[in-house]
Amino acid sequence: MKSYRSSTWFGKKDKMGLIYRSWMKNQGMPEDMFDGRPVIGICNTWSELTPCNAHLRDIAESVRRGVLEAGGFPLEFPIMSLGETLLKPTAMLFRNLASMDAEESIRGNPIDGVVLLTGCDKTTPSTLMGAASVDLPTIVVPGGPMLNGKYHGHDIGSGTSVWKLTEELKKGQITYDEYAEVESCMSRSPGHCMTMGTASTMACMVEALGMSLSGGAAIPAVDSRRKRLAQLSGRRIVEMVKEDLKISKILTRDAFENAIKVNAAVGGSSNFIIHLTAIAGRMGVALNLDDFDDIGSKMPLLVNLMPSGKFLMEDFYYAGGVPTVLKQMQSVLKMDTITVSGKTHAENIAGAGINYNKEVIYEFEQPIIQEGGITVLKGNLAVNGAVIKPSAATPSLMQHRGRAVVFKDIEDYHARVDDPDLDIDETCVMVLKTVGPVGYPGMPEVGNMTLPKKLLDKGVTDMVRISDGRMSGTAYGTVILHVSPESAIGGNLALVENGDIIELDVANKRIHLEVSDEELAVRRSNWVQPPPLATRGYVNLYIKHVQQADKGADLDFLVGGSGSTVTRDSH
Numbered sequence: 321m322k323s324y325r326s327s328t329w330f331g332k333k334d335k336m337g338l339i340y341r342s343w344m345k346n347q348g349m350p351e352d353m354f355d356g357r358p359v360i361g362i363c364n365t366w367s368e369l370t371p372c373n374a375h376l377r378d379i380a381e382s383v384r385r386g387v388l389e390a391g392g393f394p395l396e397f398p399i400m401s402l403g404e405t406l407l408k409p410t411a412m413l414f415r416n417l418a419s420m421d422a423e424e425s426i427r428g429n430p431i432d433g434v435v436l437l438t439g440c441d442k443t444t445p446s447t448l449m450g451a452a453s454v455d456l457p458t459i460v461v462p463g464g465p466m467l468n469g470k471y472h473g474h475d476i477g478s479g480t481s482v483w484k485l486t487e488e489l490k491k492g493q494i495t496y497d498e499y500a501e502v503e504s505c506m507s508r509s510p511g512h513c514m515t516m517g518t519a520s521t522m523a524c525m526v527e528a529l530g531m532s533l534s535g536g537a538a539i540p541a542v543d544s545r546r547k548r549l550a551q552l553s554g555r556r557i558v559e560m561v562k563e564d565l566k567i568s569k570i571l572t573r574d575a576f577e578n579a580i581k582v583n584a585a586v587g588g589s590s591n592f593i594i595h596l597t598a599i600a601g602r603m604g605v606a607l608n609l610d611d612f613d614d615i616g617s618k619m620p621l622l623v624n625l626m627p628s629g630k631f632l633m634e635d636f637y638y639a640g641g642v643p644t645v646l647k648q649m650q651s652v653l654k655m656d657t658i659t660v661s662g663k664t665h666a667e668n669i670a671g672a673g674i675n676y677n678k679e680v681i682y683e684f685e686q687p688i689i690q691e692g693g694i695t696v697l698k699g700n701l702a703v704n705g706a707v708i709k710p711s712a713a714t715p716s717l718m719q720h721r722g723r724a725v726v727f728k729d730i731e732d733y734h735a736r737v738d739d740p741d742l743d744i745d746e747t748c749v750m751v752l753k754t755v756g757p758v759g760y761p762g763m764p765e766v767g768n769m770t771l772p773k774k775l776l777d778k779g780v781t782d783m784v785r786i787s788d789g790r791m792s793g794t795a796y797g798t799v800i801l802h803v804s805p806e807s808a809i810g811g812n813l814a815l816v817e818n819g820d821i822i823e824l825d826v827a828n829k830r831i832h833l834e835v836s837d838e839e840l841a842v843r844r845s846n847w848v849q850p851p852p853l854a855t856r857g858y859v860n861l862y863i864k865h866v867q868q869a870d871k872g873a874d875l876d877f878l879v880g881g882s883g884s885t886v887t888r889d890s891h
């Protein structure tokens with residue numbers, strides 16, 4: 321019988337072996353579970369504080385059933401869960417912490433293969449980053465999106481409709497009672513945001529990378545086929561252990577390139593860039609910001625989902641989901657990359673990939689937009705780069721010169737944005753500082769600043785906005801994000817003053833502050849770094865070690881991996 325990693329715990333015939341087995345038996349486990357069969361960790365991000373993942377214990381049961389059927393020994397364990405909606409100041413601050421939790425939990429325990437149960441935005445990259453640094457056979461089971469929101473006879477989408485309805489409330493177009501009614505209409509089943517927000521983007525990324533079984537991204541959380549996927553994944557991970565199909569055999573450079581192209585086609589979130597870069601960093605795969613532009617920006621937008629489009633994830637699933645997108649894009653993808661099924665993408669979608677709704681998934685030859693990928697901008701305002709999602713922006717603003725209206729931090733923005741005396745019009749460029757990885761800290765999703773009330777009242781729907789923060793994947797607008805280096809460490813964004821002229825030129829990938837180098841040097845000599853917001857604990861560690869957005873905002877000492885070997889045995 322093949323000997324697995326877990327045998328160095330459960331296979332021991334000494335005092336430690338007795339201890340390892342005996343305490344496990346207090347859960348009622350029979351002797352034969354320790355007979356050398358593959359031990360499968362079910363890494364669960366379940367939490368009632370992460371509503372998008374609150375159903376994952378139920379999904380874990382289906383995984384467990386599959387593992388047992390295949391002759392494995394399933395052991396479910398929790399790690400820190402990250403919910404976008406409740407966790408303050410921003411879930412992104414803790415993505416790297418949760419990745420450390422996942423990494424050390426997997427490595428330090430008798431686990432031969434791992435199933436990652438994910439859902440809300442950060443729960444996917446954090447678990448994948450952690451698993452990548454250990455490099456065991458790994459499969460992802462995404463929790464699935466909520467059912468479409470239904471409100472007053474039409475569909476509404478998580479996040480996207482919140483931004484729209486909040487503007488309508490601000491303009492007095494709807495009452496507060498109507499606004500409050502949305503709460504139940506929008507979130508009417510278990511699952512994550514059902515727009516192409518970051519959670520859906522991450523699920524599509526996972527499938528494009530080959531890290532989940534085919535078709536896994538879009539199945540609604542409550543559709544019985546979600547549990548079927550979980551059970552099949554449980555069976556499959558046992559086989560992956562026997563085949564020694566480690567994560568490093570799947571997450572190759574080709575797999576990352578596929579994910580970048582598919583992200584463009586599905587209209588995925590700008591957060592995709594930061595998370596994919598961080599995962600690549602853990603795998604030792606070279607991937608930089610320019611790669612996203614070179615590989616992705618010319619890809620067509622095929623999927624008509626909010627926030628860029630009209631439909632929602634439930635519609636995407638019924639139209640064919642990611643397999644249909646892969647089929648449409650097969651001429652530009654590396655279809656021979658291996659996936660968790662043990663087969664290539666080409667083999668996975670053979671006989672699948674029918675397009676059941678061409679309003680939801682467009683044909684590759686007749687896309688919604690010819691070049692739908694995220695564009696990387698550079699210039700003196702973002703020496704190491706910034707990003708814009710053109711499919712969510714206003715075409716007429718993609719070439720724009722405007723006067724800067726500066727907010728020094730998010731508190732300043734909230735205090736002044738609706739001041740009737742604020743000197744601003746629709747041609748201005750709103751600039752928000754101190755919301756980067758170090759500055760906030762944690763790089764929150766505030767880049768899509770709501771426009772000033774007086775401009776909304778005038779009927780203005782979009783303006784150019786720039787920050788070193790992020791934007792929710794459910795949001796939209798002509799919003800320049802992830803400016804690097806960020807303002808809190810002295811990037812040129814810190815030096816912008818009210819009245820400066822900023823030029824945005826998306827076609828030429830340029831973001832430029834029309835201030836001379838001499839004047840910038842003077843301003844720099846007078847610049848004072850804002851004090852850190854934490855002097856102890858994890859947040860202090862984060863501030864000292866977080867990398868900039870263009871590097872994936874991972875902690876510098878977490879980049880790379882340590883493998884699955886535990887350096888010292890327990891005694």
Ligand code: FES
Pocket residue numbers: 372403404405439440441478512513517519
């Ligand atoms: Fe969890 Fe949107 S809030 S996925």
